[in-house]
Amino acid sequence: MIEVANISKRFFDHQVISNISVLFERGKTNLIIGQSGSGKTVLMKCLVGLLQIDEGEIFYDERPLTKMGFTERKQLRQEIGMLFQGSALFDSMTVEENVMFPLSMFTEMPIEAQRERANFCLKRVNLTNSNKLFPSELSGGMKKRVAIARAISPQPKYLFCDEPNSGLDPKNSIVIDNLIREITQEYQITTVINTHDMNSVIEIGDKIAFIYNGKLWWEGDHDDILITENKEINDFIYSTKLMQKIKHLTTKS
Amino acid sequence: MQLLYHIGRYFILLRQVLRRPEKASIYRKQIFLEINNIGLDSLGIVIIISIFMGAVVAIQTAYNIDSPLVPRYTVGFTTRQSLVLEFSPTIISLILAGKVGSRIASEIGTMRVTEQIDALEIMGINPAGYLILPKIVAAMLINPIIITISMFVGLFGGWIACAGGQSVTPDTYVFGIQSYFKAFEVFYALIKTVVFAFIITSVAGYQGYYTEGGALEVGKASTKAVVHASILIILFNLILTQLLLS
Ligand SMILES: Nc1ncnc2c1ncn2[C@@H]1O[C@H](COP(=O)(O)OP(=O)(O)O)[C@@H](O)[C@H]1O
Ligand SMILES: [Mg+2]
Numbered sequence: 001m002i003e004v005a006n007i008s009k010r011f012f013d014h015q016v017i018s019n020i021s022v023l024f025e026r027g028k029t030n031l032i033i034g035q036s037g038s039g040k041t042v043l044m045k046c047l048v049g050l051l052q053i054d055e056g057e058i059f060y061d062e063r064p065l066t067k068m069g070f071t072e073r074k075q076l077r078q079e080i081g082m083l084f085q086g087s088a089l090f091d092s093m094t095v096e097e098n099v100m101f102p103l104s105m106f107t108e109m110p111i112e113a114q115r116e117r118a119n120f121c122l123k124r125v126n127l128t129n130s131n132k133l134f135p136s137e138l139s140g141g142m143k144k145r146v147a148i149a150r151a152i153s154p155q156p157k158y159l160f161c162d163e164p165n166s167g168l169d170p171k172n173s174i175v176i177d178n179l180i181r182e183i184t185q186e187y188q189i190t191t192v193i194n195t196h197d198m199n200s201v202i203e204i205g206d207k208i209a210f211i212y213n214g215k216l217w218w219e220g221d222h223d224d225i226l227i228t229e230n231k232e233i234n235d236f237i238y239s240t241k242l243m244q245k246i247k248h249l250t251t252k253s
Numbered sequence: 254m255q256l257l258y259h260i261g262r263y264f265i266l267l268r269q270v271l272r273r274p275e276k277a278s279i280y281r282k283q284i285f286l287e288i289n290n291i292g293l294d295s296l297g298i299v300i301i302i303s304i305f306m307g308a309v310v311a312i313q314t315a316y317n318i319d320s321p322l323v324p325r326y327t328v329g330f331t332t333r334q335s336l337v338l339e340f341s342p343t344i345i346s347l348i349l350a351g352k353v354g355s356r357i358a359s360e361i362g363t364m365r366v367t368e369q370i371d372a373l374e375i376m377g378i379n380p381a382g383y384l385i386l387p388k389i390v391a392a393m394l395i396n397p398i399i400i401t402i403s404m405f406v407g408l409f410g411g412w413i414a415c416a417g418g419q420s421v422t423p424d425t426y427v428f429g430i431q432s433y434f435k436a437f438e439v440f441y442a443l444i445k446t447v448v449f450a451f452i453i454t455s456v457a458g459y460q461g462y463y464t465e466g467g468a469l470e471v472g473k474a475s476t477k478a479v480v481h482a483s484i485l486i487i488l489f490n491l492i493l494t495q496l497l498l499s
Pocket of ligand 2: 040041085162163
């Protein structure tokens with residue numbers, strides 16, 4: 001469980017995050033949604049400590065992030081898996097080496113055990129027979145899967161995904177979304193996902209936090225969001241013709 | 254102001270680079286990899302340039318001493334002095350600043366803009382140490398060897414020039430390169446080389462590490478790495494020469 005308490009983040013005079021408090025539960029896919037530029041990535045980077053927050057606190061199962069010393073923070077980092085928007089695979093390493101990397105760095109596992117674990121994770125994301133390929137030889141969807149495999153290989157307690165299906169076609173998006181959700185439930189991970197994809201919102205939104213103008217504007221789940229009266233969230237959901245049509249049809253029936 | 258900011262941030266980065274490595278065996282592996290990338294990959298161009306420069310220095314010296322009062326072996330002596338004191342340690346380091354510096358800055362810069370550095374950090378790795386330290390160590394180990402090779406190859410280039418010309422016989426040339434030899438001069442050259450190796454890799458690492466933006470900025474970072482490293486090499490060349498030779 002991750003508890004976010006009154007956090008704010010500013011770049012010079014640009015207030016990107018203002019006083020956000022929210023709770024992300026274990027075993028659930030928690031979504032942060034909002035338009036491009038609304039501060040989702042900044043919020044996520046604050047959560048994991050890649051950016052320093054100006055105010056507030058983040059509790060990882062009661063452990064306050066900003067009070068952690070060097071070694072505690074390093075310990076926490078090893079419990080965190082993160083999926084970056086552009087996958088961020090290491091170009092100079094093969095698929096297998098990418099997935100083995102966190103293990104080789106932080107465990108005393110013999111190389112064979114590392115390879116076995118990597119293969120297990122790659123199989124879990126349905127990616128076999130690509131072990132010796134380099135990231136430049138993979139499609140967008142395959143890169144995301146490798147990135148997921150790399151994130152879960154050290155068995156994290158917390159998983160962060162920044163726009164996991166950006167740049168993917170709708171079918172692959174659903175595959176990736178479902179994969180993240182299955183992994184979250186299977187290993188009881190606390191998962192936080194940034195997205196602006198309505199499909200994901202409806203498919204995997206166990207808990208949804210809507211960010212607007214750097215503030216937490218609305219909270220709920222994938223059922224609540226379709227019936228809310230909140231204007232900004234309706235503007236966000238029904239910004240596409242497709243969604244408007246769906247709304248029209250559902251209100252008629 | 255801008256300069257102070259960069260100097261401050263450079264030293265902060267260096268402190269991060271020198272933090273205790275997470276796992277020694279991984280760093281060792283990286284150092285060997287970098288010795289290959291930084292050193293052995295540059296050997297070809299260094300050899301070509303050194304042969305030609307050695308030959309040119311020998312020919313020019315021979316051309317300049319047409320007085321019968323100056324002994325012919327001076328050609329060998331002068332070629333050796335030019336190569337050992339200045340050409341091999343300084344000029345070759347400047348060439349390496351171009352080749353190795355741009356490579357390091359663009360490699361690390363690309364990792365920055367594609368969030369690979371964030372990915373390392375999130376795993377609990379010290380990205381500055383992991384990415385930059387092996388490069389610094391590798392260059393400080395391999396560059397003295399490259400520069401020594403450059404000296405020998407340059408002297409050989411001079412020998413070829415003498416063998417191909419009429420004014421100095423190869424034997425006189427060889428006698429020249431052996432005369433008035435001071436081991437300290439080689440030591441001076443290697444000290445310079447090691448300092449320059451540190452400058453090249455740490456400045457390029459700095460430029461790459463703080464890249465912000467995209468592909469365009471990676472290109473800019475790599476240009477800056479070469480320019481700044483070159484200027485620092487010239488500056489430290491003067492300082493070290495003043496300290497060690499005067
Ligand atoms: N390092 C930074 N320095 C200054 N401004 C930033 C920085 N990172 C992000 N921002 C600004 O913060 C805002 C939110 O960005 P971001 O979190 O990337 O949005 P998104 O919701 O699309 O992920 C943007 O206006 C962006 O310009
Ligand atoms: Mg974003």
